[in-house]
Amino acid sequence: MSDSKTITALEIGTGKMQVFIGEVVDDKLLNFIGSGQAATEGVKKADIVDIRRAASQAQAAIVMAERSASAQIKSVCLGISGTHIKGFRNVGSANVSGADGVVRREDVERAKEDARTKSLAEGRSYIHRICCGYYVDDKFCTNPLGLSGRRVDAEYWMMHGDNDRIASAIHAVESFGIEVEHLVFSGIASALAVTSPQQKIDGVLCVDIGCGTSDYAYYRHGHIVQAGVIPVGGDHITNDLSFGIRLTRKNSERVKIHCGKANLSEDERGMQFWSLGDKQIGDKKIPLDAVNRIIRARLEELFLLLREDIQEYLTEDGIKEVVLTGGTSNLDGICELAAAVLERPCGKGRFDSSIGEKLRYQEYATALGLLEYARIEGAKSSRKKSGWLGKTFGQLFNI
């Protein structure tokens, strides 16, 4: 008899609230059964600045999704991002205890425990403590069990955020009686949706350029090596345009969507367009070159900041390719610009062939990744349940 359960992904993005509901069959098959969406309010740079408005819009999206799937949502897998999220690397060590020098599970657990227990400054909490791999006598391996050595090190990427901001995100959902089952960094979720297992093994940097922030995750050997936030997104481009070409925010957004390009051809350089098109008060001619210079300056800076963060992995053995996703990745010429700055081949996110056509939008990468994350965690939980105890509270903040 097949076993099925419903999982829900909620992305509180700067541009939109996105809810996807899926049905997991036997912890393997994931069927998409419904969705809800609402315009975001009260969120800037991926941080909730007005919890009341944010909660109300999240609820609107949830209600819509419930109707769409004819199902009641009890818990969600919530994506989180924001300028407050930081990360650092931490290594835990343990001596191999066995007389034969073979690494056993207890040694690995001690090394992991050593890495995971680093305390944070007051007011900060862990969002993820991600094991990136192990070293047995300084030699890298993904699974140290059974190897011989004197010392085993566990390397972790520790992601943490501001307590208040995390609480705001959780409260925005729980205020209308829905439990937050998993809290997941959006960058990790997006990477789950748009990169293949092989890419993750070879070394891929996935960058989700959203409205408020750009979230990235670097995978190597199938594990996350580093993830973080560059506090710049599509809203910054719109804001720059409204300053540079003196238009309202709404019109700047329109210009960005229709005329925004990260690269211009020689022919396009001399082109102009009417800002409003009605030739009435306020309408003016805008050179495409001016728009391009503003956008290019912002994106170049974004990729340079990213380059600063991941500099140590821009080696032959490190990042092999860059994948861009998120709404802003739809901008013309952005991949070419990223490839030039990061000196790596760059393309847009590619979705798995099992994902339906109607879902294959870069804007949906985070929500789709959250669904996948919930499915994986659900499968892990089922395996544990088959022991004797169900999931623990600790799972909320750990992988």
Place this chain on the structure above:
Amino acid sequence: MGANLTIRAIGAGGAGANVIKRLAALGLPGLELAAIDADLSALEDAGVENAIAIGGSHTDDMGTGGDANLAKEAAIAHYPKLVQAVRGADVLIIISGFGGGTGSVVAPILSKIASEMKKKPFVVSFSFAPLGLEGAERGTLATLAQNYIRKRSNLAVSLPNDIILARAQVPVEKAFSIANAHVVKSVAAIAKMLSKSGTVNIDFPTLKKVFPKTGEKTFLAFGMARDNSVENALESLAASPLLGKYQNLKAGSLLISLTCGSGFEMNKMQLLLESAAQRLGVKGRVGFGVVTNEKFGDKIEVCAMGTIESAELPPEPAAMPPKISERSIAANEKAAESAEEEEKREEEQAQEQSEEMNSQLQASGADGNVAPPPSASDVGPAPVPAEPEEAPRKKRRGFFGFGRGKDEKEEAAAAQAQQAEFKFMEMSQQRGFFEDTPPNLRNDVDLDVPTYLRKGIKITL
């Protein structure tokens, strides 16, 4: 002195009358109010007792439709009424919106009358500059009017609407209501300061000593904060749009008026006054007045004004907006609407849009199908390409009502050069949409400030 002091605020044109209407609602004791406009219905709507309609047969008691020539004829025909309005005032506060018809003409005439009086009143002028997007013609008329009135004012404050628009990323209508609110608060602060209703008062002679001459470079800034927070009040003061055109301003002399609740502590007051004086690098005279108001609770309002010793002007002039032949008085009409109504309407509009989006999505998502993300068509139509060989638009002859001799032409040229100073503000303040969020610091750089500005990339429009 304070009891006998006649402080009179006159609003000229639609924008001026609208400010007067809001001032009337405040019911400030010792402040006489008058409104002058060609549009009789707008004056009636303003509900001010002392309303002077100058339209008459020239405009059939309607607005001038932005025609400065018409406004000039109407003003000259009612010249005695204008003299009457100015006569007897010790402090004359002229409020007007420049760029349109009545405001651009009547306000300078009022300042001229004041400067020619035997007993010259102390003239404070508040003027709203038109939005850059309203076109160069209005801009030129506004700058001519501004220069004229500045020469005849002891304290001239110009509120460039562009700065407000750029700072808050708000629609045109909202920009006007924000501008109104700043001017109303500033006028109220001056009135309170001089009417001796405060705990510590600034007397009229002090005011005259700080601003002894007309035509000097002056500034006025207004700031407010809650929780009795001195730091926030100072930040708000520094970010005041009335101050926005200057960078690293050094004040020659300074007057500070503070309005606070009864619980505001003495040490905080001292800190605020000292910090403000320090920030503005005052070299000359400093005066301050304090008004306590039970209703304020933990709210504080600071109004700083003074002469400018030195200020850095922006590094390069901004490009002038393109010429536009068709004009509309819609912007002026909108300016006359109250800020509260505007804000309410905007909120409702935002809600409607949100509901609209939700219902659209619901319709498409109800059957379990996912709605596609907002596409390019959802943000509005694509901008129309402009033909490069298109003939330049015909320039309508600009006007400012006092002849157009050689002097006027020189004045116009100077005005063109000076207008550039209104386009910039301190770089750290150029955060627009992100203004109400904490600085986005990385490598000691605020990433919310546009990159092209930080990197000095020139954008030619």
